Amino acid sequence: MHIILSLISLPLGILIGLKYFNIFNTNSIIPFDIVLIGALYLIFMQIYNFISVHSSSGGTSLMGKLIVMILAIPGLLYLINVFSPFNLGFDLEIIIAIFLFTEGIYGLH
Secondary structure (H helix, E strand, O other), rough: HHHHHHHHHHHHHHHHHHHHHOOHHHOOOOOOHHHHHHHHHHHHHHHHHHHHHHHHHOOOHHHHHHHHHHHEEEEEHHHHHHHHHOOOOOOOOOHHHHHHHHHHHHOOO
């Protein structure tokens, strides 16, 4: 299951990066906000990783919980930024793209 999730996150991270640098317009492929999809996917992936580690090893350490939370923060901040008038001083798109790409590469090893 981890390989399937990684195969999804790799192209998603690449598409978000291409959209961020204005190299390719992803609206021609996906009519939805691809960064929102990536943020939701990043949060889902971290929750899935937490549940799978928790069930396989009988619990997680404080460091495991901290890592999952840190990796989910960009997705959570983007969701807050979309659904409320909260405005950050920087773009989260490239951070989400990098996190998705690295999660995809890490999951394929």
